[in-house]
Amino acid sequence: MESRIRVLFLIVPMFAFGLSGCAATKNLFGFGKEETPPPAQIIDGQVIEPEVARREIKEPKIDTEDFELGAFIGVLSIEDFGSSAVYGARLAYHVTEGFFVEGSVGQTEAGFTSFEILSGGAPLLSDSERKLTYYNLNVGYNILPGESFIGEGRAYNSALYVSAGLGSTRFAGDDRFTVNFGAGYRFLLTDSVTLHVDFRDHLFDIDLLGEEKTAHNLEGSLGLTVFF
Amino acid sequence: MVLVLTRIFTSEIAQAAEDEYRSVSVADPYLEMHTGPGKGYPVFHVVDRGEEIDILMRRTDWFQVRTGNGTEGWVDRAQMERTLVPTGSSIEFAEADQEDFTYSRWELGGLAGDFGGANIVSIYGAYSLNPNVSIEVWGSQILGNFSNGWMASVNVTHETWPDYRISPFFTLGSGVIHTEPKPTIVQGEDRTDQIAHVGGGLRFYATRRFILRAEFKSYVTFTSRDDNEEVEEWKVGFAFFF
Numbered sequence: 001m002e003s004r005i006r007v008l009f010l011i012v013p014m015f016a017f018g019l020s021g022c023a024a025t026k027n028l029f030g031f032g033k034e035e036t037p038p039p040a041q042i043i044d045g046q047v048i049e050p051e052v053a054r055r056e057i058k059e060p061k062i063d064t065e066d067f068e069l070g071a072f073i074g075v076l077s078i079e080d081f082g083s084s085a086v087y088g089a090r091l092a093y094h095v096t097e098g099f100f101v102e103g104s105v106g107q108t109e110a111g112f113t114s115f116e117i118l119s120g121g122a123p124l125l126s127d128s129e130r131k132l133t134y135y136n137l138n139v140g141y142n143i144l145p146g147e148s149f150i151g152e153g154r155a156y157n158s159a160l161y162v163s164a165g166l167g168s169t170r171f172a173g174d175d176r177f178t179v180n181f182g183a184g185y186r187f188l189l190t191d192s193v194t195l196h197v198d199f200r201d202h203l204f205d206i207d208l209l210g211e212e213k214t215a216h217n218l219e220g221s222l223g224l225t226v227f228f
Numbered sequence: 229m230v231l232v233l234t235r236i237f238t239s240e241i242a243q244a245a246e247d248e249y250r251s252v253s254v255a256d257p258y259l260e261m262h263t264g265p266g267k268g269y270p271v272f273h274v275v276d277r278g279e280e281i282d283i284l285m286r287r288t289d290w291f292q293v294r295t296g297n298g299t300e301g302w303v304d305r306a307q308m309e310r311t312l313v314p315t316g317s318s319i320e321f322a323e324a325d326q327e328d329f330t331y332s333r334w335e336l337g338g339l340a341g342d343f344g345g346a347n348i349v350s351i352y353g354a355y356s357l358n359p360n361v362s363i364e365v366w367g368s369q370i371l372g373n374f375s376n377g378w379m380a381s382v383n384v385t386h387e388t389w390p391d392y393r394i395s396p397f398f399t400l401g402s403g404v405i406h407t408e409p410k411p412t413i414v415q416g417e418d419r420t421d422q423i424a425h426v427g428g429g430l431r432f433y434a435t436r437r438f439i440l441r442a443e444f445k446s447y448v449t450f451t452s453r454d455d456n457e458e459v460e461e462w463k464v465g466f467a468f469f470f
Binding site (some may be wrong): 093137155167 | 263268347410436
């Protein structure tokens with residue numbers, strides 16, 4: 001009797017355990033009710049890190065346009081030799097929004113001095129000596145940046161700049177150390193194409209007409225450059 | 229028909245071009261767009277946080293960007309560095325700094341000054357073997373009162389403290405000098421002589437890729453006459469590294 005009661009006592013907890021134990025496995029076979037897990041406790045300030053797959057992105061290089069290359073045409077007044085058409089090329093590198101460095105080359109043909117025309121004698125210079133070529137290396141600074149307005153609906157970026165530098169001029173059979181300085185107006189037709197109006201004084205020493213003197217050679221030019 | 233074709237064609241090009249731009253989103257409360265690439269150009273538009281912008285191009289430290297509705301303007305680098313790329317990380321721009329000044333390989337520059345009373349204009353290219361030692365090739369034009377000429381030389385420079393912002397260097401080299409006396413003033417023949425030089429100077433890191441350079445060199449010209457000529461040279465100028 002005692003042992004039967006003991007067996008009964010064993011069977012009851014076994015059933016109870018068995019049923020509850022099966023609760024964990026019964027959903028394995030798709031039977032029974034889906035049990036919702038207890039709601040997770042939300043702690044204030046908890047950081048949730050979502051697992052998001054990284055997107056593969058090909059990062060294109062940014063087009064850097066600091067160089068400016070172009071050509072110019074204008075008038076160079078060679079002291080004592082009249083004014084003549086000058087043409088040349090220009091390359092600039094913009095270091096900061098203010099500073100730039102530039103190199104230019106230019107070429108022109110000198111005219112005749114008043115003396116040569118009036119005396120009617122032999123010319124002072126041969127044809128090859130009359131050809132003037134120059135190069136220079138300049139440092140410049142953009143002053144007064146701003147916008148220029150044409151009509152009601154168009155605005156173009158523009159800036160005034162000053163620049164000065166050194167170089168050499170080949171004229172009258174000699175290479176002459178040349179200092180130049182000037183100012184110009186840069187007008188951006190688009191973000192890359194620029195119109196320049198530039199005025200410049202080229203100074204070099206010349207002793208062709210007897211005494212040595214510093215010649216001022218003024219140049220005005222119109223240029224077109226492209227940023228790249 | 230032609231119009232339609234060109235429209236399709238141009239729109240395709242525009243599409244292809246659009247795909248190439250790098251796109252970032254604004255992380256700051258706002259992003260200021262200037263009308264031009266400089267502080268002096270006025271701010272005309274503001275982009276809100278979270279908006280996407282395309283970077284069209286860069287000029288010095290300014291970036292031309294386009295917003296979703298097509299507004300184009302210029303943003304400075306300091307603000308661009310606080311935008312986010314689509315992966316969520318902040319954008320980095322390849323920017324030359326003082327470390328590149330020390331470790332860059334190539335350098336190109338132009339200097340001018342005084343060469344024994346004559347004017348001299350020079351350009352040079354340099355290649356660094358290591359941060360301390362580099363090889364330089366020089367070409368110079370000499371413009372004097374009595375003679376003109378040119379000079380070509382190769383030299384080795386040594387920088388003792390290449391990581392300093394103002395970095396001193398010593399140099400040793402050799403080359404040739406060609407002299408043409410001015411026929412109107414002095415009688416003489418053109419001649420080409422060998423030269424050797426020692427010198428020293430300073431390289432000063434200015435900004436971005438820009439270096440200022442000043443140097444002194446003492447030249448010895450090995451003439452065919454009995455005595456050698458000595459010339460002293462002072463020069464200042466600027467250079468870039470890349």
